[in-house]
Amino acid sequence: MSDSTTFPAFRIHATEKPYRAGIEQMRVDELSPGEVVIKVAYSSVNYKDALAGTGKGKILREPVLNGGIDVAGYVVASTDAQFKEGDQVLCTGCGLSETRDGGYAAYARLESKWTIPLPTGLTLRESMVLGTAGFTAALSLYRMQQNGQSPELGPVVVTGASGGVGSLAIDILTRAGFEAHAISGKIEHFDDLIALGAKQCISRKDLYWGQRPLENAHWAGAIDNVGGDMLSGLTRVIKPYGNIASCGLAAAPELQTTVMPFIIRGVSLLGIASAGTARAIRDEIWAHLGSDWKPSHLQRIATREVGLDALAPVFDTMLAGDSFGRTLVKL
Numbered sequence: 073m074s075d076s077t078t079f080p081a082f083r084i085h086a087t088e089k090p091y092r093a094g095i096e097q098m099r100v101d102e103l104s105p106g107e108v109v110i111k112v113a114y115s116s117v118n119y120k121d122a123l124a125g126t127g128k129g130k131i132l133r134e135p136v137l138n139g140g141i142d143v144a145g146y147v148v149a150s151t152d153a154q155f156k157e158g159d160q161v162l163c164t165g166c167g168l169s170e171t172r173d174g175g176y177a178a179y180a181r182l183e184s185k186w187t188i189p190l191p192t193g194l195t196l197r198e199s200m201v202l203g204t205a206g207f208t209a210a211l212s213l214y215r216m217q218q219n220g221q222s223p224e225l226g227p228v229v230v231t232g233a234s235g236g237v238g239s240l241a242i243d244i245l246t247r248a249g250f251e252a253h254a255i256s257g258k259i260e261h262f263d264d265l266i267a268l269g270a271k272q273c274i275s276r277k278d279l280y281w282g283q284r285p286l287e288n289a290h291w292a293g294a295i296d297n298v299g300g301d302m303l304s305g306l307t308r309v310i311k312p313y314g315n316i317a318s319c320g321l322a323a324a325p326e327l328q329t330t331v332m333p334f335i336i337r338g339v340s341l342l343g344i345a346s347a348g349t350a351r352a353i354r355d356e357i358w359a360h361l362g363s364d365w366k367p368s369h370l371q372r373i374a375t376r377e378v379g380l381d382a383l384a385p386v387f388d389t390m391l392a393g394d395s396f397g398r399t400l401v402k403l
């Protein structure tokens with residue numbers, strides 16, 4: 073590999089009209105600056121990638137970037153002595169496909185301060201089945217535990233359960249000794265969710281919790297990927313001193329609630345922002361993901377593996393809310 077090596081990249085032109093994204097050839101010296109050049113082995117598809125790749129959400133803060141908020145591969149050159157050729161590393165979030173070129177390319181250039189040595193216990197492929205989705209699910213549990221969530225308090229419910237964050241959250245909660253319940257719009261996938269560890273599956277379409285500020289409390293905690301009415305409803309049905317980790321907005325960004333769950337039941341609403349997580353916490357979470365929180369069903373959760381040329385239909389399926397589990401991108 074030299075600076076003039078050319079390679080394929082899924083490049084997004086965010087300011088062009090119409091919005092344009094697709095495979096182009098580029099050179100290593102055209103990549104965003106950084107200390108560590110890697111040959112990409114895998115990336116993955118997250119909801120944010122689908123928004124960025126289609127222009128349905130404003131994700132890029134630069135006019136043109138390679139897509140892909142996750143990346144894992146082999147170091148081919150480094151100006152930081154911490155990394156040497158052949159090292160296996162990963163990076164999730166940290167500006168990828170937002171302020172700098174992401175993982176949908178044969179090469180990526182990373183900032184060493186955000187480059188994570190592949191955790192013991194994971195392969196590069198497994199690290200990308202996890203990717204931002206697994207990291208976010210684990211960060212949710214981490215923050216809930218820091219705020220007193222324990223298995224003894226009772227079951228934790230996961231919304232958007234069949235999605236990437238959701239399916240991994242079910243598996244990780246179960247690994248960590250919690251009883252996980254699933255709320256999903258996909259009745260046809262209830263058996264899969266039970267196979268991942270869910271002890272109860274509830275159809276999203278049949279949910280009705282009442283409209284009082286406090287309703288009968290069902291769960292000790294929640295990991296919410298959906299936002300909107302779902303999150304509003306959750307605030308009314310979480311048990312005293314339970315935590316709700318707010319991860320996503322697959323349905324809506326709005327939240328209508330009252331202070332009653334917070335001041336009468338002591339419920340906590342925890343914000344989960346994976347992209348900007350501090351390095352020390354990142355390291356801790358990746359260590360968990362390779363050991364005591366490593367999902368038992370990564371192979372089952374990795375439902376699809378595609379190349380750069382097949383990203384567009386994956387984005388569409390995801391934005392329609394129709395995907396199950398995780399899609400890997402193999403370079």
Ligand SMILES: NC(=O)c1ccc[n+]([C@@H]2O[C@H](COP(=O)([O-])OP(=O)(O)OC[C@H]3O[C@@H](n4cnc5c(N)ncnc54)[C@H](OP(=O)(O)O)[C@@H]3O)[C@@H](O)[C@H]2O)c1
Nearest residue numbers: 119232233234235236237256257320321322323344346393
């Ligand atoms: N905070 C962070 O750092 C962070 C990190 C990663 C992701 N996220 C967010 O978390 C959410 C999930 O991400 P993901 O990558 O797991 O996406 P995903 O794989 O597409 O999963 C989203 C799931 O949400 C449910 N859903 C979709 N549309 C819905 C609707 N209109 N109403 C209710 N439920 C709906 C579906 O599950 P069911 O059919 O099973 O209900 C869908 O599979 C996204 O909003 C994403 O932006 C946030």
